[in-house]
Amino acid sequence: MKRHIDKPYKINLKVYISIGLMSEVALFVSVFYNDFMGSKISDIVKNMSIGCLASVIVALIIEIGNNKERNMNANTVYDLVYDELKNQILFYISTWAHLCSIAFPKLECSQERHTWSEWYEITKINFIESDDSTQVELMSLFKSELSLNIDGIEKAILKIEDQQYILEIDILLNNELKNIIRNLKDDFSDIKFTLTIQKDKEAFWRLFDNIKLGLETHIDHWSDIRFYNYYMIKPYELCNREEMIKAIKKSNQVNR
Known part of the structure; x- marks a missing residue:
């Protein structure tokens, strides 16, 4: 059955996508402009970009798990609060x-x-x-x-x-x-x-x-x-x- 308010907690994917894209851009720049930037600087930027991208993926996976649990709890509370009224109306x-x-x-x-x-x-x-x-x-x-x-x-x-x-x-x-x-x-x-x-x-x-x-x-x-x-x-x-x-x-x- 439907809920008027179902799974109220949403993941802000725009934040994760934005950080991920910036990390990919930095990684792209460090690889293709290696000579211009210098190998040491390029390696630093490359490592930071890869680390940042990996952190975003891990953080997103954790957030998805936490969000799922919060929505399950929210739906349980919603049912507890509104079921009595729905049953009485029926x-x-x-x-x-x-x-x-x-x-x-x-x-x-x-x-x-x-x-x-x-x-x-x-x-x-x-x-x-x-x-x-x-x-x-x-x-x-x-x-x-x-x-x-x-x-x-x-x-x-x-x-x-x-x-x-x-x-x-x-x-x-x-x-x-x-x-x-x-x-x-x-x-x-x-x-x-x-x-x-x-x-x-x-x-x-x-x-x-x-x-x-x-x-x-x-x-x-x-x-x-x-x-x-x-x-x-x-x-x-x-x-x-x-x-x-x-x-x-x-x-x-x-x-x-």
């Missing part, structure tokens, strides 16, 4: 599949697979087609189920915000990712507000339509979870490796 979008199966058993959709936005639309349509008394019961069900992991999402975001300055120093949080996290925080704050305050059914779905569009966009902006918008979810099945691989491939094709 749990939230999967909830729409579970809700549809629980709320409308007559649909017999427990074995079907759809994207989370498709499950949302199926749930919304069947809710609207239900009678008033059923709608009242469903609203209570929706609010209780959707509220379950909002606290978890907020805690995961707070954890990231608490480590913001350390993450920035370690090049694991840039302005782009910071904006994505902030937008996701706003999305789920709106969801929490709607679940807590909104009692009118029409206003509930009108607000959720806007939230869904915003959440789809912000998920698409985060490379790590972009495939969530293409992941075919089955009720009561949070993760399916095969379907995730298909979603990642489709996401890569669409966003190529």
Whole structure:
């Protein structure tokens, strides 16, 4: 899976190339202008050039090894910091599949697979087609189920915000990712507000339509979870490796 910030540490090859080229030029001059410079001076320049060139190669090999280790450590820290939020978001979008199966058993959709936005639309349509008394019961069900992991999402975001300055120093949080996290925080704050305050059914779905569009966009902006918008979810099945691989491939094709 992709990381929005992957292998943040880069080798400054320009420095090594520049020093290497200067060493080669000095070596070339010492060999071809030996008579003009004098053998002693020429030998000194030649030896220094060869030594410098060898040192550059050794230093580059060491730097490549150190850089690889630093990037492996950075990727490990990145996963530790952001995985919780990614998992909580996956749990939230999967909830729409579970809700549809629980709320409308007559649909017999427990074995079907759809994207989370498709499950949302199926749930919304069947809710609207239900009678008033059923709608009242469903609203209570929706609010209780959707509220379950909002606290978890907020805690995961707070954890990231608490480590913001350390993450920035370690090049694991840039302005782009910071904006994505902030937008996701706003999305789920709106969801929490709607679940807590909104009692009118029409206003509930009108607000959720806007939230869904915003959440789809912000998920698409985060490379790590972009495939969530293409992941075919089955009720009561949070993760399916095969379907995730298909979603990642489709996401890569669409966003190529």
